[in-house]
Amino acid sequence: MSTPVLSIPVILGTTRHGHMSGYAAQFMRDQIAKRNGVETELIDIGTMAIPTTDAGEAIKDAAFSFAMMRADALVLVVPEYNHGYPGFLKHVLDTNLKEYIHKAVGICGVSAGGFGGTRVIQNLLPVMRELGLVTIFWDVNFSSVQNVFDAAGTLLDQSFLTRSEKFLNELVWMAKVLRHGRENVALA
């Protein structure tokens, strides 16, 4: 379970079909996969059959919980819906707690407009904190996402290579530090 390799899954935080967020999530997964000493996977919450009639531990998805336990950091790729985050994403995230504590998280906002999901990122920050996750200070903002990727998902705006690199440099650093802390530094 615990190896020198860092695990950084990407969570695609929407259930809607035909979304461009999927391209953004695939792009982030591919950028992580290029790094030595890091493994990743794409977790699409749209494929998860979690009941909506209960909450928390009672409806845990075993595969998702295992991925969260194994993770050293998370990347959330989240579209902005009416200035907020998709409700099902919150529902899914709330099914776990211990799996998140003292782990790093970075958020990528996605929007068709010019703000790049800045408002959904701001709205997610207190949620991340309450879940015990540690947020980094870099974001990736996929503004006007229809201009960032073509209809086949090919990256059109090469600046996102640099943006994602800065974001991931910080996330990996935080993931390493927090892993050392979780495993070696006792609470006073």
Add this chain to the structure above:
Amino acid sequence: MQQMMCPRCGAQMNHHAEKVEFSSVRDGLTATDRTLDGILQNVYACPNCGGIEMRRVS
């Protein structure tokens, strides 16, 4: 503090956090739980296998 041994590999786990778990469960709350308005949990990580455990603060 009582040591926590990893239920998966038997190694001694590191206690790295206390966390209030906000839950609808209200049975058996301690005075501390009521003060914090949630269930106070100790969180442990295993340096050997990466396992994670949470145990209610007694």
